[in-house]
Amino acid sequence: DTGVSQNPRHKITKRGQNVTFRCDPISEHNRLYWYRQTLGQGPEFLTYFQNEAQLEKSRLLSDRFSAERPKGSFSTLEIQRTEQGDSAMYLCASAGNTEAFFGQGTRLTVV
Amino acid sequence: RKEVEQDPGPFNVPEGATVAFNCTYSNSASQSFFWYRQDCRKEPKLLMSVYSSGNEDGRFTAQLNRASQYISLLIRDSKLSDSATYLCVVNPGANNLFFGTGTRLTVIP
Numbered sequence: 418d419t420g421v422s423q424n425p426r427h428k429i430t431k432r433g434q435n436v437t438f439r440c441d442p443i444s445e446h447n448r449l450y451w452y453r454q455t456l457g458q459g460p461e462f463l464t465y466f467q468n469e470a471q472l473e474k475s476r477l478l479s480d481r482f483s484a485e486r487p488k489g490s491f492s493t494l495e496i497q498r499t500e501q502g503d504s505a506m507y508l509c510a511s512a513g514n515t516e517a518f519f520g521q522g523t524r525l526t527v528v
Numbered sequence: 529r530k531e532v533e534q535d536p537g538p539f540n541v542p543e544g545a546t547v548a549f550n551c552t553y554s555n556s557a558s559q560s561f562f563w564y565r566q567d568c569r570k571e572p573k574l575l576m577s578v579y580s581s582g583n584e585d586g587r588f589t590a591q592l593n594r595a596s597q598y599i600s601l602l603i604r605d606s607k608l609s610d611s612a613t614y615l616c617v618v619n620p621g622a623n624n625l626f627f628g629t630g631t632r633l634t635v636i637p
Binding site for chain 1: 532534536560562570571572573574577615617623624625626627628629630
């Protein structure tokens with residue numbers, strides 16, 4: 418257990434529904450990342466926070482995706498109007514000065 | 529061009545063999561480098577950081593070649609438990625982290 422917690426671990430939703438995932442990073446870490454991973458691929462960068470500021474956002478993150486980290490602690494990733502192509506593992510990582518540590522991920526299945 | 533490129537493999541090697549993976553990166557200003565290990569359907573876990581002077585941890589050696597913009601991972605005396613996907617990770621600056629697609633290793637008895 419790295420100390421990064423993600424909830425829920427699994428989510429099955431119907432196409433068109435909204436979903437929200439939560440990530441609780443290691444408490445002293447100021448950097449937080451969201452990634453998406455599909456089978457056979459490496460994690461794809463989605464967005465990055467330093468404290469509460471969202472510093473970078475991938476162009477993969479369409480306007481249906483939004484992420485927040487309101488108090489610089491936990492973060493949420495929301496997907497609106499889900500599509501089947503959103504099915505993937507969503508990974509959160511937190512980092513202090515150097516290395517990043519991952520949570521166990523939220524596996525999303527859109528049916 | 530992708531930030532980080534890796535040969536996806538698969539690499540199938542017998543127990544006890546030595547195997548090496550390379551990874552190239554596109555941004556010459558990249559500041560830090562890592563190797564992560566990922567088991568099937570699990571999250572990536574940090575294997576080791578890659579320093580300019582190289583880094584060794586038991587059977588694992590990581591090296592950085594800034595001139596050619598690649599990093600390498602060498603595994604000596606492969607064990608069955610080394611079977612996994614090895615992900616190359618690069619920080620191109622501004623503390624972002626980009627992953628390669630991963631190299632899949634299977635160690636065969």
